[in-house]
Amino acid sequence: MVRGFSPAAAAAVFRRQNFLIRCLGGYRKEKNYSNNFHHHCVIRMHSAMSGGPSLEADAVSILRSITPTLDPTRHKGQAGKVAVIGGCREYTGAPYFSAISALKLGADVSHVFCTKDAATVIKSYSPELIVHPILEESYSIRNDEKGSISAKVIEEVDKWMERFDCLVIGPGLGRDPFLLDCVSNIMKRARESNVPMVIDGDGLFLVSNSPDLVRGYPLAVLTPNVNEYKRLVQKILNCEVNDEEGSKQLLALAKGIGGVTILRKGKSDFITDGEKVSAVSIYGSPRRCGGQGDILAGSVAVFLSWARQSAYRGELGTNPTILGCIAASAILRKAASLAFDQKKRSTLTSDIIECLGRSLEEICPVIS
Ligand SMILES: NC(=O)C1=CN([C@@H]2O[C@H](COP(=O)(O)OP(=O)(O)OC[C@H]3O[C@@H](n4cnc5c(N)ncnc54)[C@H](O)[C@@H]3O)[C@@H](O)[C@H]2O)[C@@H](O)CC1
Numbered sequence: 001m002v003r004g005f006s007p008a009a010a011a012a013v014f015r016r017q018n019f020l021i022r023c024l025g026g027y028r029k030e031k032n033y034s035n036n037f038h039h040h041c042v043i044r045m046h047s048a049m050s051g052g053p054s055l056e057a058d059a060v061s062i063l064r065s066i067t068p069t070l071d072p073t074r075h076k077g078q079a080g081k082v083a084v085i086g087g088c089r090e091y092t093g094a095p096y097f098s099a100i101s102a103l104k105l106g107a108d109v110s111h112v113f114c115t116k117d118a119a120t121v122i123k124s125y126s127p128e129l130i131v132h133p134i135l136e137e138s139y140s141i142r143n144d145e146k147g148s149i150s151a152k153v154i155e156e157v158d159k160w161m162e163r164f165d166c167l168v169i170g171p172g173l174g175r176d177p178f179l180l181d182c183v184s185n186i187m188k189r190a191r192e193s194n195v196p197m198v199i200d201g202d203g204l205f206l207v208s209n210s211p212d213l214v215r216g217y218p219l220a221v222l223t224p225n226v227n228e229y230k231r232l233v234q235k236i237l238n239c240e241v242n243d244e245e246g247s248k249q250l251l252a253l254a255k256g257i258g259g260v261t262i263l264r265k266g267k268s269d270f271i272t273d274g275e276k277v278s279a280v281s282i283y284g285s286p287r288r289c290g291g292q293g294d295i296l297a298g299s300v301a302v303f304l305s306w307a308r309q310s311a312y313r314g315e316l317g318t319n320p321t322i323l324g325c326i327a328a329s330a331i332l333r334k335a336a337s338l339a340f341d342q343k344k345r346s347t348l349t350s351d352i353i354e355c356l357g358r359s360l361e362e363i364c365p366v367i368s
């Protein structure tokens with residue numbers, strides 16, 4: 001039985017789980033990989049991460065409540081304008097994956113703010129993206145130029161800031177100290193303008209060392225993978241990750257950073273803003289190719305923006321950042337499952353991106 005639930009309530013939860021997993025196309029895979037769906041589904045709710053309850057989220061209902069209809073009266077931009085701050089000499093794939101995923105899910109405009117070295121490369125991946133070559137790494141500039149370059153970066157970003165529905169900070173950003181300093185300034189501006197921020201990859205490296213950048217900002221979403229989560233727990237809670245107390249620790253971490261939203265990625269994704277923990281556990285894919293977290297970050301930005309629009313219309317009773325995380329996690333996992341069906345061991349991040357549209361369409365058809 002699910003801890004804290006009566007047998008009748010546990011049975012209802014189980015039926016609901018069955019329904020959700022069928023909708024999300026995960027049932028067959030669950031059987032393939034565990035051969036005992038009932039066991040997996042019910043036990044998972046208290047064994048995947050113990051130390052307090054976490055309930056599987058109703059991702060299908062959430063997706064249907066926040067995904068906007070394609071209304072002919074709407075103009076460009078109303079379905080979302082996102083910007084990715086990331087991309088350096090080393091990493092050009094990660095910001096591209098995040099930015100193109102946002103477009104593939106239905107955002108109208110997707111920008112990338114990256115280093116000069118990365119910009120031409122990212123532009124060449126896709127003409128759909130608007131790429132700003134404004135960041136600099138220490139190796140490419142002199143010390144005496146740093147002040148003026150830092151000011152120029154903020155000036156460029158300021159021109160656009162108010163127009164963005166959400167920023168994604170960190171995919172492929174790298175860890176150059178000067179560059180991270182400039183990105184800290186961008187984050188401060190975003191906060192002043194009340195622009196939501198999804199912090200991923202090297203953005204989480206920055207935030208682990210400078211938590212004040214997001215502390216107490218309810219529009220910040222952190223999406224740590226296993227390494228990034230470990231660093232956050234060590235820096236913020238001064239202890240090691242303890243999965244025996246997983247939910248409690250996640251709640252403490254979110255509270256410890258002043259109520260930001262955290263999406264802890266893993267076999268199940270766990271999501272909290274410090275109040276309660278929701279889980280998304282539908283089966284995705286057994287491939288762990290690099291870049292799936294980047295898709296997730298771009299997707300959270302879109303769904304979070306849509307959830308905020310629904311919230312403005314008074315349609316929601318839940319924190320839009322939480323809804324955005326649940327929706328993105330479910331859609332990524334479904335897309336990964338669709339891609340894996342076709343490509344098996346050779347499934348790559350770009351294959352999953354190609355399945356994002358179908359993944360959403362099967363839950364929220366354009367013409368229902
Ligand atoms: N195709 C691409 O361009 C991709 C780029 N990615 C980017 O790669 C970067 C790293 O992401 P990962 O998921 O690998 O990050 P992780 O933190 O999971 O792993 C990074 C590894 O590098 C080590 N490391 C390197 N420099 C370090 C430093 N200065 N301090 C501490 N540890 C250091 C860590 O110990 C760790 O083992 C991010 O910017 C991420 O967005 C990934 O998203 C995967 C795809």
Ligand SMILES: Nc1ncnc2c1ncn2[C@@H]1O[C@H](COP(=O)(O)OP(=O)(O)OP(=O)(O)O)[C@@H](O)[C@H]1O
Pocket residue numbers: 201224225226265266267268269284285288289290291292293294295296329332333
């Ligand atoms: N063991 C797993 N089983 C199923 N899904 C997983 C597993 N591990 C991660 N995922 C899913 O894959 C997505 C990306 O998570 P991952 O931990 O790979 O991120 P990441 O390391 O940041 O990726 P990236 O390579 O883009 O930086 C998340 O939605 C997560 O739920």
Ligand SMILES: [Mg+2]
Pocket residue numbers: 200201225293294
């Ligand atoms: Mg990552």
